[in-house]
Amino acid sequence: MKLNLLLATSLITGAAFGQFTQSNEPVMGSSMTMYLLDSNAVDYAAVTGSGVTWDYSTTPGISGQTKVVTVSLPSATDNGGDYTSSTWAVDIADFMTTYYTSSASSRISQGFAFDGGNGAGTVRVVFDGGADDALIMNYPYAVTNTLTDAFAGGAITDNFGTLATTGGVTTTVDGEGTLKLNAATTLSNVTRFKLADQATAVIPIPGLGNVIMERTQYEYYTMSNPYLPVLVHATLVITFGGSPTTQHIVMSSVAPDEYLNVSENNQIAFGMYPNPANESVVISGLTGNEQISIVDMAGRTVLTAQNNGTSQTLNVADFQAGIYNVVVTANGIKSTKKLTIN
Secondary structure, eight states, X not given: OOGGGGTTSSOOOOOOTTEEOGGGSOOTTOEEEEEEEOTTOOOOTTOOEEEEEEEOTTOOEEEEEEEEEEEEOGGGSTTGGGOTTOSEEEEETTTEEEEEEEOSSEEEEEEEEEEOOTTOOEEEEEEOSGGXXXXXXXXXXXXXXXXXXXXXXXXXXXXXXXXXXXXXXXXXXXXXXXXXXXXXXXXXXXXXXXXXXXXXEOOOSTTTOOEEEEEEEEEEEOOOTTOOOSEEEEEEEEEETTEEEEEEEEEESSOOSOBOOHHHHTSOOOEEESSSBSSEEEEESOOSOOEEEEXXXXXXXXXXXXXXXXXXXXXXXXXXXXXXXXXXEETTXXXXXXXXXX
C-alpha cells in the first residue's frame, strides 16, 4: 500500500490564537499551494509549551514539487458519494481527501480517500458513524488540551473488497510560539496541533496478514483566514506482512530560500527506519532497481544488497555500534544518509 495512507485523516484541522473553534475552521472554497521541503527536516517533537520557537528557515525545498490544498463540499470530490454524512472535505491534490462534520462543540472525521498505489486503485476508509467516527477536537481546543478516541469502519478497496478497519487517535495542542519559514518570514502567535493515530485493516486472506498504519503529525496555524496550516510535518509508518516502511512529509505555505540542487533532487528520496537501529533497518521509498550499501566511517563497505521492491530490510544486529553511511545507487546516481547503530 502507498506510504502516505494516513497523512490527512485530520490534516487540515483548521484553526483566536491558541484556540481552535468552529468559527476558525478552513474556509469553504479556499485553496493553498504548499511547497514540499526536504523530508529530513527535524520535527521538533520535544519543542512544546508556550513561547517556543520552531525554525524551518534553513530547510531546503524539493525543486518543482508542490501540493494544492482545497476545501470543498464532499459532493465536489471524486469519492464524496461514500461520505454522505460529511459536510465538508479537505483535498490534497493527487494525494488524499479527508471528510468532516463539526458543531459548536466538536470536530469529527468520517474517514478519508487516497491512492493506494501499486495497482490498488482508490482506497476509501469510511467510518461507521456515531461513536465509530474519529473525534478530532472538542471546542474550544487550546494549548495543553488533549483527547483520545477510537474509530471503526471499513477500507473499501478495488482488490480486496471492504476490509474491517479499527484504530485510535490522540490529539493535543502542544505549543504556541514563533515559526520561522524562511529568512524573510517569521510568524508569531503560531499554534501547533499534534495528532498521533494507528489503524489496522484486516485482510481476510491467509498469509497476507494485516496492514497497520501509524502516523505522528504536526500542523502549524496562524489562526487567520483561510485557516489552513502554514506548515505540516508528518511521519508515517506502514507495516504489511511484518515489514514496516517509513515516510516523512514536510509541506510549507511559504517558498523556501533554497532548493536541493539538481543532482541531489534527482537522487532517491529514500527513508530509513528505525534510526538509530539495533537489529535491523528498513530502507523505504525505493522503486525496485537499486543497490544498497552500508559503509563505515573508515570507508569500508560492510554490507551490500540488491533491491527489487519498494523497501528493503537489512540485518545490522552484528554491526559494531557507531555511525555509518547508507548509500543507495540507481542509474549511476548515489544518495547517502547517516545511520546510527546502537
